Amino acid sequence: MPVGPFGLDPLIWGPLRLVIAVALALFLVLNGALLQIYLERKIQAIIQDRLGPYHVGPFGLLQTFADAIKLIAKEDVRARATDPWFFLAAPALVFCPMLASWVVLPFAQDIVGADLNIGLLYLTTLGSMTVLGIVIAGWASNNKYALVGGLRSAGQLISYEIPQILALVSVALVVGSLSMVDITRSQPGPLVNVLVLPLSFVIYFIAALAETNRTPFDLPEAESELVAGWLTEYSGMRWGTMLALSEYGNVTVVSSIVTTLWFGGWQGPGVDAVPILGVLWFTLKVYGVIVVMMWIRATLPRLRIDQLMTFCWLGLIPLALLNILVVAVLALAFPDTKIPIAIASWVLLLAFIAGIPFVQRRRLASLRARASASAVRAAS
Amino acid sequence: MRFDFVEPVVFALLAFGVIGAGAAVVLLNRVTASALLMALSFLCMAGMFVLLGAETIAAFQVLIYVGAITVLIIFGVQFTKQGGDRSYALFFQKQYPLAAALVAAVAIPVVLFAFSFNAPTPQPGGGDIRPLATSVFTDFAFAFEVASVLLLAAMVGAIVLTQRDEPPDGMRRRR
Amino acid sequence: MTVPLSFYVAVSAGLFFIGCAGVLTRRNAVVILMCVELMLNAANLALVAFSRRFGAVDERGSVFVIFVFVIAAAEVAVGLAIVLSAYRNRPVIDVDEIHQMKG
Structure with missing residues (x-):
């Protein structure tokens, strides 16, 4: 009879492992959300020259705990005109895919829930399921702000999924595997993927900001335009599950993907000697990416919905396709070395950044010309 | 096992x-x-x-x-x-028993026939992405290209079909 | 004990007939599209089941599932576009009422 780890019967170990994994993921999600909300508020405060939360606990550290307790204790309000089943199902539909994607995140050498050989595909799949929950939430709320917010969000998420997946493809092309562990293993030295594929990193990062509803792409819940978008009718812990847990959980998942694919995951100095150090490196890198996201939130204004869509369909998607073409051709032409890919990718990235002002100037000029032409027509 | x-x-x-x-x-x-x-x-x-x-x-x-x-x-x-009061097709509105009998007459034998299949050897699970990708991009490369053209055509078609005919700028302003 | 192939094929056949009945009996154009998707999905299950149990190593049956996915996506996009543009001409979603194309 086969014996599993710790001398347990595999029949017991299987379900037990599942329970442990789910409990651990829940624990990490809950604490990650608390920590990230605190971080977010503090970083915003520092950037805006404020103090941020400081009343509860030392440096305001317990503020988010207090907020969480308040949310849990809040009355469970549901408007009478909402659709009961869908209204209750929507937070679960948003939360469960996020939780499930923690399974494949490689925290360290052997600390990974399941090393699926289609790990990347699995993550994109779960990311695409979130849209369903958001649309259902907007629909079930029976409220025009929620409906418009839900539809906007669905349009945005579906659009930005395309450059996101296309950016992942170029990494898969270079590494030759979809498994998160293999991708981490493929970048042991200082030559991490961000140096080889900077363009796909930039594309993925921009698209990921949109996927997680972060500023400058937080239109679905634009407070000043749509009240709170699809979250308008939600309150208490249901709101907490949707916004706080799911959004920050998604931010963590996306940052983990960025870390694993482009920054070498748990690889770092001293990992070979002490494998558990990988957790530290992984966490540090993930939180580095999260802090950059928060920094962007404090820096950039929100886009308009048509600008958002134009940027995705006319900017990011063609660029991502071009990137795939270049990477695929070079990977086929030079199977042994990554240097040509790196050079081409950097050139493309610099051309993209340098080209933005020109394109923007021409677009503004044509818009102005059209506006003045229609003004002339209206006056005549 | x-x-x-x-x-x-x-x-x-x-x-x-x-x-x-x-x-x-x-x-x-x-x-x-x-x-x-x-x-x-x-x-x-x-x-x-x-x-x-x-x-x-x-x-x-x-x-x-x-x-x-x-x-x-x-x-x-x-x-x-x-919404609307009748949600079923006119043809089947009064003929539920008849429709049920007809569908059952076809469906039950087919489902029963389906039970007669048995597999010689179950394939080992897992790791199906490599053979799948190899198949798609070698043997079925042409079909793959045709499928991508089909998707493009469907996308353009859907956009054209749902596009509203915008009145010219001047017309809209005068209204 | 693995589940025998026949069970998968039976589920596939059952789902196909459910979708078929839906296409025949429902009058809402959107629901008819959904039922067509169910039928396509039933075909997918049969293809994958036969491919995994009978096929050689090269997964030829599963490849067709990918093409079915493409067809399904194209079909639902164009179908919904047609439904929406018909709806814009006359606000009904009922296939029995959409008869402008009849001479």
Whole structure:
């Protein structure tokens, strides 16, 4: 009879492992959300020259705990005109895919829930399921702000999924595997993927900001335009599950993907000697990416919905396709070395950044010309 | 063969989900509920694919059916006014027993016939992405290209069909 | 004990007939589209089941599932576009009422 780890019967170990994994993921999600909300508020405060939360606990550290307790204790309000089943199902539909994607995140050498050989595909799949929950939430709320917010969000998420997946493809092309562990293993030295594929990193990062509803792409819940978008009718812990847990959980998942694919995951100095150090490196890198996201939130204004869509369909998607073409051709032409890919990718990235002002100037000029032409027509 | 009973139990649950949700799509009167249950049916189907050892297909199934097609259909539901007293086709309104008998007469023999298949050797599960990709990009490369052209044509067609004919700027302002 | 192939094929056949009945009996155009998707999905299950149980190593049956996915996506996009543009001409979603194209 086969014996599993710790001398347990595999029949017991299987379900037990599942329970442990789910409990651990829940624990990490809950604490990650608390920590990230605190971080977010503090970083915003520092950037805006404020103090941020400081009343509860030392440096305001317990503020988010207090907020969480308040949310849990809040009355469970549901408007009478909402659709009961869908209204209750929507937070679960948003939360469960996020939780499930923690399974494949490689925290360290052997600390990974399941090393699926289609790990990347699995993550994109779960990311695409979130849209369903958001649309259902907007629909079930029976409220025009929620409906418009839900539809906007669905349009945005579906659009930005395309450059996101296309950016992942170029990494898969270079590494030759979809498994998160293999991708981490493929970048042991200082030559991490961000140096080889900077363009796909930039594309993925921009698209990921949109996927997680972060500023400058937080239109679905634009407070000043749509009240709170699809979250308008939600309150208490249901709101907490949707916004706080799911959004920050998604931010963590996306940052983990960025870390694993482009920054070498748990690889770092001293990992070979002490494998558990990988957790530290992984966490540090993930939180580095999260802090950059928060920094962007404090820096950039929100886009308009048509600008958002134009940027995705006319900017990011063609660029991502071009990137795939270049990477695929070079990977086929030079199977042994990554240097040509790196050079081409950097050139493309610099051309993209340098080209933005020109394109923007021409677009503004044509818009102005059209506006003045229609003004002339209206006056005549 | 470590888990002797898990696979049949999981299969039974998934089969119940697929068939039950599918039947509910047809029988329920509320279109939004139908759409959501269709998503459930697709999810259970993805579970069946995993059970068969085709994880890649399962991932594509969820990505395309749940992430794209269901959302698209919910969009369609939200953009059109739903409701109306009769939800079934005129032809079948009074002929339920007859329709049921007809469908059953075809369906039951086919389902019973389906039970007669048996497989010689179950394929080992897992790792189906490499053979799948090899097949798509070598033997079926032409079909793949045709499929991509089809998708492009469908995309353009959908955009053209749903586009509103915008009046020219001057006209709109005068109104 | 693995589940025999026949069970998968039976589920596939059952789902196909459910979708078929839906296409025949429902009058809402969007629901008819959903039922067509169910039928396509039933075909997918049969293809994957036969491919995994009978096929050689090269997964030829599963490849067709990918093409079915493409067809399904294209079909639902164009179908919904047609439904929406018909709806814009006359706000009904009922296939029995959409008869402008009849001479």
